[in-house]
Amino acid sequence: MAEKTIAVLTSGGDAPGMNAAIRAVVRTGIVKGFRVLGFMRGYNGLINGDYMEMNLRSVSDIIHRGGTMLYTARSPEFKTEEGIQKAIETCKENNIQGVVVVGGDGSFRGARDLSQRGINCIGIPGTIDNDIACSEYTIGFDTAVNTCMQAVDRIRDTAQSHDRCSVVEVMGNNTGHLALHSGIGCGATCILVPEVPYDLKKDVVGRILSYQGTGKKHFIIVVAEGTCNTNALAIQIQALTNIETRETVLGYIQRGGSPNAKDRVVASQMGFRAVELLAQNIGNRVIAMKDGKILDYDITEALGMQKPFEMDLYNMAHDISI
Ligand SMILES: Nc1ncnc2c1ncn2[C@@H]1O[C@H](COP(=O)(O)OP(=O)(O)O)[C@@H](O)[C@H]1O
Numbered sequence: 001m002a003e004k005t006i007a008v009l010t011s012g013g014d015a016p017g018m019n020a021a022i023r024a025v026v027r028t029g030i031v032k033g034f035r036v037l038g039f040m041r042g043y044n045g046l047i048n049g050d051y052m053e054m055n056l057r058s059v060s061d062i063i064h065r066g067g068t069m070l071y072t073a074r075s076p077e078f079k080t081e082e083g084i085q086k087a088i089e090t091c092k093e094n095n096i097q098g099v100v101v102v103g104g105d106g107s108f109r110g111a112r113d114l115s116q117r118g119i120n121c122i123g124i125p126g127t128i129d130n131d132i133a134c135s136e137y138t139i140g141f142d143t144a145v146n147t148c149m150q151a152v153d154r155i156r157d158t159a160q161s162h163d164r165c166s167v168v169e170v171m172g173n174n175t176g177h178l179a180l181h182s183g184i185g186c187g188a189t190c191i192l193v194p195e196v197p198y199d200l201k202k203d204v205v206g207r208i209l210s211y212q213g214t215g216k217k218h219f220i221i222v223v224a225e226g227t228c229n230t231n232a233l234a235i236q237i238q239a240l241t242n243i244e245t246r247e248t249v250l251g252y253i254q255r256g257g258s259p260n261a262k263d264r265v266v267a268s269q270m271g272f273r274a275v276e277l278l279a280q281n282i283g284n285r286v287i288a289m290k291d292g293k294i295l296d297y298d299i300t301e302a303l304g305m306q307k308p309f310e311m312d313l314y315n316m317a318h319d320i321s322i
Pocket residue numbers: 011012013042043073074075076077078079103104105106107108109110111113127
């Protein structure tokens with residue numbers, strides 16, 4: 001009988017800690033007696049049969065590296081019936097009983113589609129956005145929060161030295177979790193997110209002018225992408241306050257870099273749990289964190305959940321930014 005086999009791939013945007021998840025999947029799989037294949041460039045690898053045979057040493061020296069050793073991609077072809085059938089064919093040819101997919105909500109939709117066609121899939125949340133509803137945490141978030149915070153610390157030196165206002169745009173894919181946590185960490189004057197409507201004159205300009213009246217001389221405004229046009233915002237702030245204002249878009253520096261301890265630990269736990277499920281012939285699940293514990297949900301149920309925005313934290317941030 002052909003050797004029992006599992007596959008692992010990373011999909012969607014890369015996130016720090018994806019390598020630690022791959023390492024955990026590969027090592028747990030091998031210890032449990034599976035042959036493990038690493039598929040390249042997300043679902044494209046499954047479609048094209050592009051994989052590498054993994055052994056214990058294939059995942060040495062990666063736990064501390066950002067990005068993903070298996071590369072990643074957004075694969076439009078996988079969303080078509082033809083593409084998914086090619087992926088199923090690859091799984092059958094290689095006797096693959098289960099696939100671990102490290103990625104975001106889009107990747108989980110793909111994992112659900114594959115599971116519904118008879119291939120057990122387990123999703124592991126890996127994205128800097130922390131926007132997966134079923135999980136209070138996604139691999140890469142804490143590293144990205146720290147990267148944003150450290151970048152703003154440097155920007156603050158210039159804002160302070162020139163008595164300027166700095167508008168800093170962070171990522172988040174239409175959610176404000178990254179902006180909220182990095183904004184609190186860097187002591188931002190205002191945090192603007194898509195989840196909370198704001199009034200420019202009252203909530204931004206009014207605040208800046210009122211704090212200026214207490215002696216504050218430089219200002220940091222952290223904005224989540226998808227909230228507004230940050231360049232236009234900087235121009236408006238300067239026009240309405242007469243304070244020199246500059247915009248910085250942090251961009252991809254916030255997605256790369258060595259994962260911090262939290263991301264390595266959570267990635268290891270989630271990777272281990274994913275293989276435990278596959279070894280029990282369980283599929284169509286997403287690994288999640290709830291109250292700090294690792295558990296799993298049905299993918300369809302998970303995709304139907306809503307992630308609440310941490311309004312208490314948001315309000316607190318503004319209360320202490322006076
Ligand atoms: N609705 C969908 N149905 C099937 N597959 C999908 C779907 N949405 C996304 N995918 C697959 O998952 C990949 C990654 O999704 P994407 O939304 O880009 O990133 P993420 O997983 O990080 O949210 C897509 O390129 C596609 O191959």
